Amino acid sequence: MRNYILSHTNIKNNCLWHNGKLISKSDETVNPISFLEEIYKSLNLSYPKFFKMDGLSKLGILCAELILKDENINQLFPKETTAIVLSNKNSSLQTDVAYSKTINDFPSPSLFVYTLSNIVTGEIAIKHKITGENAFFIEPKFNAELLHNYTELLLKENDAVLCGWLNINEKTCEGFLYFVAKQDANDEKKINFIEHNPANITNLYNN
Amino acid sequence: METKTPVSPLNKAFLHNSNIISPLGFATEKNFIAVCEGKIGMKDHVFNHVNYYASVIDTKLLDDTFSSQTKSNPNQFTRLEKMCILSVQDVVSHSTIDAKDKRTLFIFSTTKGNIDLLENNQSIISAERIYLHETAQVISKYFQFVNKPIVVSNACISGLLAIIIAKRLIEDDQYDNIIVTGADIVSTFTLSGFNSLSALSSKVCKPFDKNRTGINLGEAAASILISNQEKNNCVEVVSGCSANDANHISGPSRTGEGLYKCLQKVLPNNFIPNFINAHGTATEFNDEMESIAFNRAGLQNVFANSLKGYYGHTLGAAGVLESVFCAESLKQNKIIASAGFEEQGTSIKLNIITKTENKKSTTCLKTASGFGGCNAAVLYKLNNA
Numbered sequence: 001m002r003n004y005i006l007s008h009t010n011i012k013n014n015c016l017w018h019n020g021k022l023i024s025k026s027d028e029t030v031n032p033i034s035f036l037e038e039i040y041k042s043l044n045l046s047y048p049k050f051f052k053m054d055g056l057s058k059l060g061i062l063c064a065e066l067i068l069k070d071e072n073i074n075q076l077f078p079k080e081t082t083a084i085v086l087s088n089k090n091s092s093l094q095t096d097v098a099y100s101k102t103i104n105d106f107p108s109p110s111l112f113v114y115t116l117s118n119i120v121t122g123e124i125a126i127k128h129k130i131t132g133e134n135a136f137f138i139e140p141k142f143n144a145e146l147l148h149n150y151t152e153l154l155l156k157e158n159d160a161v162l163c164g165w166l167n168i169n170e171k172t173c174e175g176f177l178y179f180v181a182k183q184d185a186n187d188e189k190k191i192n193f194i195e196h197n198p199a200n201i202t203n204l205y206n207n
Numbered sequence: 208m209e210t211k212t213p214v215s216p217l218n219k220a221f222l223h224n225s226n227i228i229s230p231l232g233f234a235t236e237k238n239f240i241a242v243c244e245g246k247i248g249m250k251d252h253v254f255n256h257v258n259y260y261a262s263v264i265d266t267k268l269l270d271d272t273f274s275s276q277t278k279s280n281p282n283q284f285t286r287l288e289k290m291c292i293l294s295v296q297d298v299v300s301h302s303t304i305d306a307k308d309k310r311t312l313f314i315f316s317t318t319k320g321n322i323d324l325l326e327n328n329q330s331i332i333s334a335e336r337i338y339l340h341e342t343a344q345v346i347s348k349y350f351q352f353v354n355k356p357i358v359v360s361n362a363c364i365s366g367l368l369a370i371i372i373a374k375r376l377i378e379d380d381q382y383d384n385i386i387v388t389g390a391d392i393v394s395t396f397t398l399s400g401f402n403s404l405s406a407l408s409s410k411v412c413k414p415f416d417k418n419r420t421g422i423n424l425g426e427a428a429a430s431i432l433i434s435n436q437e438k439n440n441c442v443e444v445v446s447g448c449s450a451n452d453a454n455h456i457s458g459p460s461r462t463g464e465g466l467y468k469c470l471q472k473v474l475p476n477n478f479i480p481n482f483i484n485a486h487g488t489a490t491e492f493n494d495e496m497e498s499i500a501f502n503r504a505g506l507q508n509v510f511a512n513s514l515k516g517y518y519g520h521t522l523g524a525a526g527v528l529e530s531v532f533c534a535e536s537l538k539q540n541k542i543i544a545s546a547g548f549e550e551q552g553t554s555i556k557l558n559i560i561t562k563t564e565n566k567k568s569t570t571c572l573k574t575a576s577g578f579g580g581c582n583a584a585v586l587y588k589l590n591n592a
Binding site: 079080084089090091093096097099100103104107108109112113115116117118119120121122123125126128129130131132133134135136137138139140146149150153 | 255318319320322325326337338339340341343357358359360361362364368372375376379381395396399400401402403404448449450451452453454455456457464465468577578579580581
C-alpha cells in the first residue's frame with residue numbers, strides 16, 4: 001500500500017478546476033464572494049447554510065464538495081478515519097476585520113463565530129460527516145512540504161486525509177484541496193493515481 | 208480497508224522544562240505554588256467601557272520584566288510577543304538546547320495572536336504582525352531558531368494539538384527538541400465576541416458547578432520543551448489524538464461524540480488514568496458534554512479538575528498551560544482542587560477534586576474541545592527510574 005492523491009480541486013483567478021479540468025470561470029472583475037456564490041448555484045448545491053457562512057468557509061465547502069461528491073471517494077473511505085488538514089496565510093482575518101467593525105455598535109455573534117481559521121474545518125466535517133483528526137496550520141505561503149509531512153504521519157494510523165490551502169481576502173481567493181489515501185500499488189486503476197510527494201502537490205497547486 | 212498494523216515509533220516524546228507567564232507569576236513554579244495556595248487570576252477589569260471578570264497580566268510589570276530580562280525595547284514588541292519571548296527565554300535558558308540546531312523546532316499555538324493590532328494602531332509595530340506567522344517569526348527570530356516555526360491555529364484545542372504534533376514529529380525522529388509555546392491575550396475583540404454569544408460569566412467562573420454561568424477569559428503564554436531524551440522524574444507524552452464532532456460549529460456534540468472518540472484512542476484497553484485535567488470552561492454545554500463523554504469512557508469516578516477557575520479560558524495557551532500543570536502535578540505528587548466547584552452540576556456525576564492535596568499519581572489525561580467541533584486528548588505518564 002502506498003499513499004496517492006486521488007482527487008483535487010483548485011479555485012484561483014475566478015476559475016474552478018477539478019482534477020485539472022476547468023469547471024467554471026468568471027470575469028476577473030467579479031469579487032471572490034460573488035464568484036463562490038456563482039459556483040454554488042452552478043453545482044446545484046442545496047445547502048442553504050452556505051449563505052450564512054463567511055468567505056473562508058464558502059471557499060472550503062465548495063472545494064471539498066467537488067472531491068467528496070465523487071462516489072469512489074465518498075463511499076470507499078471511512079469518515080471516522082479521514083482527517084482534515086488545512087492551511088492558509090490569513091487565518092480568519094477577513095471576518096476578524098468585519099467583526100471588529102461591529103464591536104462599538106452591536107457586536108455580531110454570527111460574525112464572531114467565524115473568527116477562527118478552523119471553522120471551515122468544522123463546516124466541511126459537518127457537511128460530509130467526517131470525524132477524523134484535524135489540524136490548521138498558518139504559513140506565509142503554500143507549503144507542500146509541511147502538508148506532505150504531516151499527512152504522511154497521519155496516514156500511519158488513518159485511512160485518508162483531505163488536505164490543502166484555503167486563503168481569502170476582499171480581492172482574491174485561492175483554494176486548493178486534495179484527497180490523499182492509501183492505495184494498493186498494484187491496483188489497475190493506479191494509472192489515475194498521483195503519487196503523494198511534495199513535487200506533485202506543488203504541481204497540482206500551480207495547476 | 209487495510210488492517211491497521213500499529214507502527215511502533217522510533218522515539219518517545221518527553222516533557223522537559225516549562226514556563227508559564229500569567230497574572231499568577233512569570234515562571235512555572237510560581238504559578239504552581241500560587242494555584243496550590245488557591246490564588247486566582249481573575250479580577251474586575253474595564254475594556255472598552257464595559258466591566259468584565261478576566262485574568263489579565265499587569266502591563267507595567269510585563270514591560271518592566273521584559274526590559275530587565277531581555278535588554279530589548281518593550282515598545283518594539285506587542286503585548287503577546289513580549290509574553291511569548293519571556294516564556295521561551297525561560298525555557299531556553301534552563302535547557303541545553305540550541306536554537307540554531309537543525310534538530311530543534313519552535314511550534315507556536317494561538318487563536319487570535321496580535322488581535323489588539325486591529326484595535327489600537329501602535330505606530331512602530333508593523334501592521335503585518337496581525338498575521339499569525341509574522342508573530343511567530345518575530346519570536347523565532349529573537350531566538351534565532353534556524354528552522355521556520357510551525358504555527359497551529361485550531362481554536363481552543365490549538366495548544367494541546369501543538370503538543371500532539373510535536374510528539375508525532377519527535378516519534379518520527381525528525382527533531383530532537385521542540386519548544387511548544389501557546390499564547391493568547393485578553394482583548395476587546397474576544398471579550399465582546401464571547402459576550403455577544405452570552406458565554407461570559409459576570410462573576411468568577413465555576414467549572415462543573417451547578418451554578419456555573421459561563422466562562423472568564425484569561426491571558427497567558429506557556430511554553431514546554433518536548434524532547435526525545437528521557438530524564439529521571441520526567442513525564443512522557445504516551446498518546447494523543449484529535450477528532451471532530453461533525454455536529455455544530457459553535458457548540459459541542461450533546462453526546463460528546465468527538466471527545467469520546469479521542470478517549471477511546473488515547474486510553475487503550477479501557478485504561479483508567481489517575482486523574483483528568485478536563486477542558487472545563489464553565490459553560491453549561493461544555494461541562495455537560497464532558498461529563499457525558501467521560502462517563503461513556505468509564506471515567507466518571509476518576510479524580511477530575513479544571514484550571515479555568517484559576518486562569519479563565521486562555522484559548523490558544525490553555526492546552527500548553529494545563530499540560531504544564533499536569534506534568535507538575537505528576538512530578539510533585541499533588542492533585543489540584545477545581546476552583547469554583549461546590550455542587551455537582553452535570554447530569555452525570557463526576558469526581559471533581561475539591562481540595563488540593565498530596566497524592567501520588569503516575570498517569571493523567573488532558574482533554575480539550577473547541578469551536579469548529581474539534582476535540583483533543585493526551586495521556587501523560589510519569590516515568591520514574
